[in-house]
Amino acid sequence: MMLQQLLSLLNVALSVAIVAVIARVYLLYRRQYILWFILSFSVVPFMFMYSLVWPLPGTTMMGIVVFPICVMVVEVGFILAQKNLLTSIRGGASEEHQMLLRDDVALLRSYRQVANVFIRKITPLIGTGSIEELLESRIDDYPVMAGCYIDVDEQLSTAPLEEAIDKLDMDDLGLAFYDLIAGLIELYSAFVPWQQAHEEWRTAVGLAVQGNDNLFEWALPVILFRLVLEPVLRRCRSDDINEIAIMLNRSKSGIEIQPGGQIDIRMLYRRQAETDEPVQYVIERFLHALDRMYLILKQSMGPERANALITEQFRAMPTNIKERLYGEGLVEQLPEGILEEEKVTLLSRERLVEELLDRRKKLEKAYRELAEAELGKMKTTFLDVIAHELRTPLTSIKTYVDLLKKEKLGELSEVQKEKLGIMAQNVDRLTMLINDMLEIPSIDVRELELRKETFTARELVMDVMEDCRDIADEKRQTLSIEMPDTLTLHGDKNLLGKAIKNILVNAIRYTPRGGTVSIAGRREGEQSHLVIADTGPGIPEDDIDRVFDPFYTGGEGGGMGLGLSIVKNIVDAHGGEVWAESDPGEGAAFHIRLAG
Amino acid sequence: MEQIQLAMILLNGAVMTLAVISLYYFIRLMRVIKIRRGSILAGSAVFLFIGYVFFILPWVTIGRSVTVMEQLAYGFILVALVILLYGVMRIYRDWKEVIA
Numbered sequence: 001m002m003l004q005q006l007l008s009l010l011n012v013a014l015s016v017a018i019v020a021v022i023a024r025v026y027l028l029y030r031r032q033y034i035l036w037f038i039l040s041f042s043v044v045p046f047m048f049m050y051s052l053v054w055p056l057p058g059t060t061m062m063g064i065v066v067f068p069i070c071v072m073v074v075e076v077g078f079i080l081a082q083k084n085l086l087t088s089i090r091g092g093a094s095e096e097h098q099m100l101l102r103d104d105v106a107l108l109r110s111y112r113q114v115a116n117v118f119i120r121k122i123t124p125l126i127g128t129g130s131i132e133e134l135l136e137s138r139i140d141d142y143p144v145m146a147g148c149y150i151d152v153d154e155q156l157s158t159a160p161l162e163e164a165i166d167k168l169d170m171d172d173l174g175l176a177f178y179d180l181i182a183g184l185i186e187l188y189s190a191f192v193p194w195q196q197a198h199e200e201w202r203t204a205v206g207l208a209v210q211g212n213d214n215l216f217e218w219a220l221p222v223i224l225f226r227l228v229l230e231p232v233l234r235r236c237r238s239d240d241i242n243e244i245a246i247m248l249n250r251s252k253s254g255i256e257i258q259p260g261g262q263i264d265i266r267m268l269y270r271r272q273a274e275t276d277e278p279v280q281y282v283i284e285r286f287l288h289a290l291d292r293m294y295l296i297l298k299q300s301m302g303p304e305r306a307n308a309l310i311t312e313q314f315r316a317m318p319t320n321i322k323e324r325l326y327g328e329g330l331v332e333q334l335p336e337g338i339l340e341e342e343k344v345t346l347l348s349r350e351r352l353v354e355e356l357l358d359r360r361k362k363l364e365k366a367y368r369e370l371a372e373a374e375l376g377k378m379k380t381t382f383l384d385v386i387a388h389e390l391r392t393p394l395t396s397i398k399t400y401v402d403l404l405k406k407e408k409l410g411e412l413s414e415v416q417k418e419k420l421g422i423m424a425q426n427v428d429r430l431t432m433l434i435n436d437m438l439e440i441p442s443i444d445v446r447e448l449e450l451r452k453e454t455f456t457a458r459e460l461v462m463d464v465m466e467d468c469r470d471i472a473d474e475k476r477q478t479l480s481i482e483m484p485d486t487l488t489l490h491g492d493k494n495l496l497g498k499a500i501k502n503i504l505v506n507a508i509r510y511t512p513r514g515g516t517v518s519i520a521g522r523r524e525g526e527q528s529h530l531v532i533a534d535t536g537p538g539i540p541e542d543d544i545d546r547v548f549d550p551f552y553t554g555g556e557g558g559g560m561g562l563g564l565s566i567v568k569n570i571v572d573a574h575g576g577e578v579w580a581e582s583d584p585g586e587g588a589a590f591h592i593r594l595a596g
Numbered sequence: 597m598e599q600i601q602l603a604m605i606l607l608n609g610a611v612m613t614l615a616v617i618s619l620y621y622f623i624r625l626m627r628v629i630k631i632r633r634g635s636i637l638a639g640s641a642v643f644l645f646i647g648y649v650f651f652i653l654p655w656v657t658i659g660r661s662v663t664v665m666e667q668l669a670y671g672f673i674l675v676a677l678v679i680l681l682y683g684v685m686r687i688y689r690d691w692k693e694v695i696a
Contacts, residue, residue, distance in 0.1 A: 067651070068607035079617055
């Protein structure tokens with residue numbers, strides 16, 4: 001019983017989670033069918049809750065029939081939701097249609113949409129008989145058309161094709177529908193002037209592409225050959241048409257020109273399907289055909305009339321088609337004289353964008369230079385202030401303090417001497433701090449190169465240790481050195497001495513009375529590795545990465561926190577590495593790795 | 597035949613009929629819509645169906661529950677719900693991307 005209740009509990013939790021996720025889907029995309037899913041599935045947690053509070057062995061007939069009834073409620077809700085979803089994706093231009101419909105199904109519906117535009121126009125004139133005949137006549141060439149029929153609404157239905165969409169070849173389907181639509185237009189042209197039929201074809205294609213962007217690829221041969229070139233050809237004399245037909249039909253252009261000026265593009269559809277970039281292929285074929293045609297058109301009707309006619313056909317296109325054509329880079333490739341205004345607009349737009357990008361780059365560069373110059377200037381100004389406004393008065397104070405201490409300006413009492421001693425110490429400390437601050441940014445790598453030399457590491461370390469001996473002795477600390485005489489360093493001796501001294505002073509400062517500070521060195525390939533270790537309290541793990549940050553003091557007094565920052569500055573300028581290692585409570589070790 | 601068995605046969609007949617209608621619409625939908633999570637939802641439905649059969653079979657055949665069958669039913673339904681939760685979460689993520 002326990003297992004059953006546990007499973008019930010888990011099922012309650014899961015079904016609540018599912019309802020919550022579907023509710024989030026609903027919040028994202030408020031549609032009635034999602035609401036049906038939520039409402040029907042909301043019953044499920046209650047079913048399991050019911051079984052939790054009503055253990056099954058004691059279940060009565062009334063108790064158990066609740067379950068099938070709940071399941072029925074869920075099923076009815078699901079059926080309603082699915083029906084609702086199917087209805088909402090029926091509309092060709094609806095949001096659901098674009099978002100949810102599979103691309104192939106959407107294409108099929110777009111073909112049907114274009115075909116139905118003309119079926120609606122033809123039916124009142126001659127009924128559906130001729131259209132059905134047309135459909136039947138296409139089945140031999142395109143068996144796929146057997147899946148189309150005229151339904152009771154006198155509209156083309158493609159339901160059987162949708163059912164079998166996974167088994168269809170979409171290229172064949174596209175060609176079959178092109179042929180059907182071309183046939184419908186031919187039929188329609190028998191009752192209206194061909195110009196009107198073309199005008200309506202343009203509008204229908206424009207609307208269909210607006211509803212389904214993927215249709216453009218299929219529509220492009222129709223647009224370029226049948227809606228741009230064909231109207232121009234139909235205005236030519238039959239001799240010219242024949243001449244163009246002979247020229248183009250020979251040139252493997254994928255099109256065939258009929259005696260009346262109609263263009264057969266079925267071959268082009270087949271070839272387009274075999275290429276990787278069908279849009280570019282069709283544009284290329286169009287430009288090729290236009291190029292050939294243009295020679296004859298210019299002779300026959302004069303260049304201005306030819307240009308005006310072709311331009312007129314392009315401009316008559318729906319706006320969305322024009323935008324797509326211009327976006328594919330077709331306009332720029334058209335012969336001179338065609339769509340000249342559009343070329344200028346497009347070129348000036350491109351130039352404007354280029355100009356803007358260029359100016360932006362220049363501005364960014366100027367801003368960076370200005371910022372760098374400003375920063376450099378500020379740094380120099382700051383250093384000048386430090387040097388003059390602080391150091392100069394300090395020098396003067398120190399001079400007078402020394403004079404006073406030496407009683408050159410009169411005798412002093414013991415208390416006065418003691419206080420002057422403290423004053424002198426603090427002046428020295430302040431001077432040292434200012435010198436330290438000035439040292440941080442003062443290393444010029446180019447200057448440093450000139451000062452570099454190779455020297456014995458032991459000799460330098462011994463000198464530094466001698467300087468620090470007094471403060472170490474005060475704390476009764478042991479200073480030890482362990483490094484071979486042959487170990488060398490390459491760099492600015494003064495700066496490296498200062499770096500080692502800063503670490504050593506720090507180590508002495510933090511090591512308790514009687515502790516040990518050791519300096520070891522060894523050769524590592526081309527480099528020298530120095531380790532300054534102490535037996536102090538160590539550095540907390542969280543702080544180990546920050547010890548080299550300027551003004552970091554680790555919470556202890558005794559300095560401005562610049563010593564180790566200067567060390568890093570010096571070592572970095574020498575192209576070396578410096579890092580700290582520590583086991584809290586067991587001391588710290590500072591490593592310097594430099595060129596040897 | 598006990599009264600409860602008769603009631604369960606009648607009720608579950610209706611349940612099965614509705615399941616078949618729902619399946620019909622589901623197949624129609626999956627043929628036309630873009631969401632490729634249909635297999636996940638269908639997988640969940642299979643487990644749900646098996647779970648329900650295990651749950652209801654003792655009541656239909658012998659007119660009372662059998663503990664092992666009940667536990668198996670709950671187990672299958674649990675698996676179905678886990679799959680369904682995964683499926684709806686994937687759909688939610690897909691749609692969020694598209695709508696965003």
